[in-house]
Amino acid sequence: MTAILICMESKERMINNFIEKCRKAGLKITPQRVAVYEILLSSKNHPTVEEIYEEVKKRYPFVSLATVYRTVETLEQMGLAKKVCYWGSSARYDANTEKHHHLICVSCGAIKDIYLSKDLDIPPELEGFTTEGYSVNVYGLCPECRKKKAEKAS
Amino acid sequence: MTAILICMESKERMINNFIEKCRKAGLKITPQRVAVYEILLSSKNHPTVEEIYEEVKKRYPFVSLATVYRTVETLEQMGLAKKVCYWGSSARYDANTEKHHHLICVSCGAIKDIYLSKDLDIPPELEGFTTEGYSVNVYGLCPECRKKKAEKAS
DNA sequence: ATACCTGCAAAGGCTTTGCGGTTCG
DNA sequence: CGAACCGCAAAGCCTTTGCAGGTAT
Numbered sequence: 001m002t003a004i005l006i007c008m009e010s011k012e013r014m015i016n017n018f019i020e021k022c023r024k025a026g027l028k029i030t031p032q033r034v035a036v037y038e039i040l041l042s043s044k045n046h047p048t049v050e051e052i053y054e055e056v057k058k059r060y061p062f063v064s065l066a067t068v069y070r071t072v073e074t075l076e077q078m079g080l081a082k083k084v085c086y087w088g089s090s091a092r093y094d095a096n097t098e099k100h101h102h103l104i105c106v107s108c109g110a111i112k113d114i115y116l117s118k119d120l121d122i123p124p125e126l127e128g129f130t131t132e133g134y135s136v137n138v139y140g141l142c143p144e145c146r147k148k149k150a151e152k153a154s
Numbered sequence: 155m156t157a158i159l160i161c162m163e164s165k166e167r168m169i170n171n172f173i174e175k176c177r178k179a180g181l182k183i184t185p186q187r188v189a190v191y192e193i194l195l196s197s198k199n200h201p202t203v204e205e206i207y208e209e210v211k212k213r214y215p216f217v218s219l220a221t222v223y224r225t226v227e228t229l230e231q232m233g234l235a236k237k238v239c240y241w242g243s244s245a246r247y248d249a250n251t252e253k254h255h256h257l258i259c260v261s262c263g264a265i266k267d268i269y270l271s272k273d274l275d276i277p278p279e280l281e282g283f284t285t286e287g288y289s290v291n292v293y294g295l296c297p298e299c300r301k302k303k304a305e306k307a308s
Numbered sequence: 309a310t311a312c313c314t315g316c317a318a319a320g321g322c323t324t325t326g327c328g329g330t331t332c333g
Numbered sequence: 334c335g336a337a338c339c340g341c342a343a344a345g346c347c348t349t350t351g352c353a354g355g356t357a358t
Binding site for chain 2: 087103105112114127129130132133136138139141142146
């Protein structure tokens with residue numbers, strides 16, 4: 001209960017921050033934009049653009065897929081979302097801006113956030129590159145896909 | 155000099171191993187296939203399919219892009235190459251089968267292999283997933299892009 | 309001889325773009 | 334009012350696929 005309240009309060013704060021940032025950047029605050037960001041914030045599944053689109057359509061049935069594509073790109077440029085692209089054909093988006101990593105199902109492409117107990121020690125310069133950060137991807141099979149494989153085998 | 159000799163010897167061994175594996179799997183050994191694998195082995199740049207295709211075309215002008223796509227997929231299934239997909243639109247391939255990680259330029263997308271001194275300790279089960287491995291991506295700016303940025307700033 | 313493979317061209321997904329009308333500030 | 338944005342449809346990439354002819358074993 002408490003967790004949910006905190007979470008929702010935080011979400012609202014994130015959205016206000018987003019609106020504020022839009023104002024400063026001269027970007028208009030449209031219902032579609034806010035909806036995309038809100039859905040991305042609420043989602044724990046790193047949705048594809050298509051999935052976000054389906055959600056937005058529940059509120060704004062006439063929204064277009066192109067708008068969702070344009071909005072997630074805007075969010076990425078604002079630093080409020082990240083594009084994650086691993087296996088599958090379509091990119092997924094992530095509005096979690098905390099430092100975290102990903103656990104990825106090699107069969108269906110599902111992504112789950114994970115947190116490492118220790119930071120890696122990456123030197124600020126490596127092979128001539130100046131480094132800015134890192135991400136760890138752990139690959140595996142999600143419970144659903146494991147079940148499916150077991151059924152097939154039998 | 156020695157390094158080059160060792161490297162070439164190793165490449166030949168890799169190709170022989172590939173041919174052997176093909177035989178065992180009932181796959182035919184065609185010039186195009188061998189060329190794709192050899193180019194991938196020789197390349198230090200994690201080339202795109204298009205780039206491999208251009209190289210193969212120098213030896214076999216009538217090769218088709220579809221063949222290269224099919225071959226890299228075969229190589230991936232055989233465990234001799236990995237698909238890597240980060241920023242750009244097109245996938246890149248990597249025939250380095252040693253355990254290694256990637257240093258990626260966030261500006262131009264260049265990829266360099268890096269090796270970690272310590273392994274991460276990833277449990278075999280995590281969040282319900284069975285884990286199979288992990289990869290670390292370090293993001294940064296390559297020397298060329300850093301230079302370009304410095305020039306722009308001045 | 310017969311799988312398997314190739315080249316070609318067409319189709320398939322995902323994503324981007326151009327345009328006219330609309331909406332936010 | 335004007336700039337920014339939206340929906341629609343078309344176009345653009347990258348990648349996959351079906352097919353008929355060719356090649357390796």
